[in-house]
Amino acid sequence: MAASVDPLVVGRVIGDVLDMFIPTANMSVYFGPKHITNGCEIKPSTAVNPPKVNISGHSDELYTLVMTDPDAPSPSEPNMREWIHWIVVDIPGGTNPSRGKEILAYMEPRPPVGIHRYILVLFRQNSPVGLMVQQPPSRANFSTRMFAGHLDLGLPVATVYFNAQKEPASRRR
Amino acid sequence: MEIPEIYCFKSESDWVATLLCQNPHFVAEKHTAMAIPMAMATPTDSVSRVLSMSSLRSALPSAASCRLPSSSSRRPVTLRLPVSSPSPLTLPSFSGLSPVNPLISIGLPDWQSFENGFKIVDGGGRIYAMRHGRRVPKLNRPPDQRKALLRGLTTQLLKHGRIKTTRARASAMRKFVDKMITMAKDGSLHKRRQALGFIYEKQIVHALFAEVPDRYGERNGGYTRIIRTLPRRGDNAPMAYIELV
Numbered sequence: 001m002a003a004s005v006d007p008l009v010v011g012r013v014i015g016d017v018l019d020m021f022i023p024t025a026n027m028s029v030y031f032g033p034k035h036i037t038n039g040c041e042i043k044p045s046t047a048v049n050p051p052k053v054n055i056s057g058h059s060d061e062l063y064t065l066v067m068t069d070p071d072a073p074s075p076s077e078p079n080m081r082e083w084i085h086w087i088v089v090d091i092p093g094g095t096n097p098s099r100g101k102e103i104l105a106y107m108e109p110r111p112p113v114g115i116h117r118y119i120l121v122l123f124r125q126n127s128p129v130g131l132m133v134q135q136p137p138s139r140a141n142f143s144t145r146m147f148a149g150h151l152d153l154g155l156p157v158a159t160v161y162f163n164a165q166k167e168p169a170s171r172r173r
Numbered sequence: 174m175e176i177p178e179i180y181c182f183k184s185e186s187d188w189v190a191t192l193l194c195q196n197p198h199f200v201a202e203k204h205t206a207m208a209i210p211m212a213m214a215t216p217t218d219s220v221s222r223v224l225s226m227s228s229l230r231s232a233l234p235s236a237a238s239c240r241l242p243s244s245s246s247r248r249p250v251t252l253r254l255p256v257s258s259p260s261p262l263t264l265p266s267f268s269g270l271s272p273v274n275p276l277i278s279i280g281l282p283d284w285q286s287f288e289n290g291f292k293i294v295d296g297g298g299r300i301y302a303m304r305h306g307r308r309v310p311k312l313n314r315p316p317d318q319r320k321a322l323l324r325g326l327t328t329q330l331l332k333h334g335r336i337k338t339t340r341a342r343a344s345a346m347r348k349f350v351d352k353m354i355t356m357a358k359d360g361s362l363h364k365r366r367q368a369l370g371f372i373y374e375k376q377i378v379h380a381l382f383a384e385v386p387d388r389y390g391e392r393n394g395g396y397t398r399i400i401r402t403l404p405r406r407g408d409n410a411p412m413a414y415i416e417l418v
Contacts, residue, residue, distance in 0.1 A: 076417050
């Protein structure tokens with residue numbers, strides 16, 4: 001029998017970026033009409049704008065959403081692991097990230113080489129974060145674990161990831 | 174040794190399934206702990222999974238966590254458990270390690286017969302349950318083309334780190350990728366020249382020989398990982414990602 005059938009473990013999301021956790025919240029992510037399931041393939045051209053994320057939960061709970069790429073610049077040599085794309089904090093439960101505070105503006109996936117995983121992680125906050133966190137100095141070499149530790153967020157409550165690769169410059173005939 | 178396979182999808186659009194484990198070296202000592210069924214529906218099972226996974230976390234960064242079953246002779250059974258629940262981790266539980274009775278398989282299409290030599294009709298190609306006498310994957314090509322295809326695929330995998338291809342090609346490639354990395358681990362001039370004769374781009378060979386000792390120094394074999402994914406739209410070919418571990 002395989003070690004685990006959980007797609008997050010199979011895709012090494014748990015291991016490279018996160019630690020093992022039990023999902024307690026629901027998060028549904030849509031890029032345009034496309035619903036994101038673990039490991040699905042998304043073209044960077046559809047991911048130019050931030051996705052619509054619906055978070056379950058009560059409106060008195062606050063959530064933090066982080067989007068990272070652990071395969072920057074290339075999956076065979078991830079020197080800049082992880083590359084952070086988006087940080088939004090203080091999202092009230094049951095809404096979407098536009099109601100939260102965007103610490104780091106959304107950057108679209110631009111994988112130069114290979115197929116990259118893009119991971120959206122949702123944490124539940126114990127208290128409003130507000131001004132406690134500033135923008136990270138650079139997008140490269142981010143660590144989700146350290147970010148969660150710094151803000152005392154604990155383990156994630158929901159995660160989803162998708163794959164993206166560079167689109168060919170010219171349309172194939 | 175046996176490499177059993179399990180398919181599992183959580184919703185009809187979520188296919189990412191299993192780990193074709195390349196790493197028998199890392200059979201964990203926590204094997205008995207993981208004899209707990211892989212059911213993730215009940216919280217107690219999740220907790221037990223969390224406990225045993227956290228104790229294995231030290232092994233996670235360097236190894237794919239992988240265990241082989243205690244029952245070594247088990248025919249490969251494709252087991253599909255469709256679930257319509259929103260949470261990605263809940264599955265209906267099934268009873269432990271006893272071989273799945275095909276008569277009570279849940280929602281399984283295309284069971285042709287129930288004897289030992291049943292055949293599985295899978296997307297057009299007929300696959301038998303046994304592999305007697307099959308030494309080399311032919312990939313529907315004459316030998317020269319086959320060699321060229323495999324050379325090209327290993328070159329691309331070493332260049333990009335993760336590629337998406339058909340499952341047959343991905344599992345045929347493993348041997349050659351492992352060979353290239355083993356040559357790089359050896360590092361001598363003779364091996365370098367042999368690698369240059371196989372890989373199409375010489376920068377990749379030089380980069381490989383430079384980086385492999387750091388990256389794969391402690392790992393004994395199993396340098397790739399295959400993740401199955403959705404079939405290709407044009408011809409319903411089963412696809413897989415293959416990546417360097």
